[in-house]
Amino acid sequence: MDRILIRGGNRLSGRLKISGAKNAALTLMPCAILTDEPVTLRNLPRLADVDGFGHLLNQIGASTRVEGTRPEDFGRVMTIRAGQLFSTEAPYDIVRKMRASILVLGPILARMGEARVSLPGGCAIGNRPIDLHLKALEALGAEIELTAGYVKASAPGGRLPGGRYTFPVVSVGATENALMAAVTAKGTSVLGNAAREPEIVDLCRLLIAMGARIDGVGTETLTIEGVDRLHGATYSVMPDRIEAGSYACAAAITGGDLELVGACAEDMRATLAALTEAGVTVEEKRDSIRVTAHGPLQPLTLSTAPYPGFATDMQAQFMAMLCKAGGTSTLTETIFENRYMHVPELARMGADIQVHGRTAMVKGVDKLTGAPVMATDLRASMSLILAGLAAEGETSVSRVYHLDRGYERLEEKLSAVGADIERVGD
């Protein structure tokens, strides 16, 4: 298994290209199930999860073709053709490896009138239930049955009637599933307390480009007027706000100066506000964000929340960064009950972090020291990379397959801006 080796202490500086967003890509790809015409996605990041999702689409009968991208390019173009589907099932073996697989439930049900998708179960960051996905689909008219670890959903008469559902808590995945199921329903659907994440806006934009009728895009009430059929489209995946935020933390923790090319400041207001409060200079340019760290970092008090709040996907990276702040920071994780797996690993590098329930107190330390550490999930892995960049000596991060799920060519991007980082096989 590969490891990443970092010899810390280098100040990062230069331009770094931001890739297409994983969390958008994984909700745009299943849209192709909704039409028999080709859907072409540009700026699709080269990630293990994108490959995995392609594999899942192949399993149900869709073809995926990657076109004319050179190996040196970031991102790629993929055309998905779901002319005819021969299966309505997402099996356990795929769903257990990739949580986003649950996002085929709504589109397969809408297209085929029935779907059978394995229950995803928990994962390292906590219990990740799908009850709200199912309740929303039921409200749109689906009949749901849970048997032998699978969700079986069917639309009476082969097509959902549509309906109204107000989410009791904001759920990104359930909003996405319900949206994709509602766009071809017979009638109008209204989703209340819907997630407003930029990735949901990206999803709406693709669906609209395919002929869907959606009102209230970017707000908490989405009104979807069902259409008889959707057509193909070509669409560019939005820039990855979490990747951009992670590299902004890399600039901050190394006292560096990075220009994040292609990053969209509008999508990452809470992250940029937190960086500014920590004493980092953030300069918004036409097609990039420049992040410059000067003196010592200031401690912060942050609590994760649905968009436009501070993203749970940025919590681990900020925790690593705040290990180098001059004072004690307080981080509260409100979305996932177990998203502190990076804490014991950061402690191995000299971090001083106390966790009480959902709150972590991060006391800044004079120095972090390189150590062998183990990645436990995607963003936890990134927090270890960040700590390694700032640490004295060598850090070896194992289980880097977590990173490969969400960071396109990480070591290449970081070494181009001055990091001493390499991937080694065992």
Ligand SMILES: CC(=O)N[C@H]1[C@@H](OP(=O)(O)OP(=O)(O)OC[C@H]2O[C@@H](n3ccc(=O)[nH]c3=O)[C@H](O)[C@@H]2O)O[C@H](CO)[C@@H](O)[C@@H]1O
């Ligand atoms: C609101 C939020 O920040 N969502 C994050 C969540 O999306 P993801 O779609 O995975 O999770 P949800 O947004 O659905 O979860 C939000 C909250 O709702 C709960 N829930 C969710 C679905 C359900 O059926 N029942 C239920 O109780 C979850 O346990 C969680 O506490 O993880 C992704 C990966 O880290 C992030 O990119 C998203 O930003």
Ligand SMILES: C=C(OP(=O)(O)O)C(=O)O
């Ligand atoms: C946890 C994440 O992703 P996933 O929902 O795909 O596990 C993430 O993007 O931080």
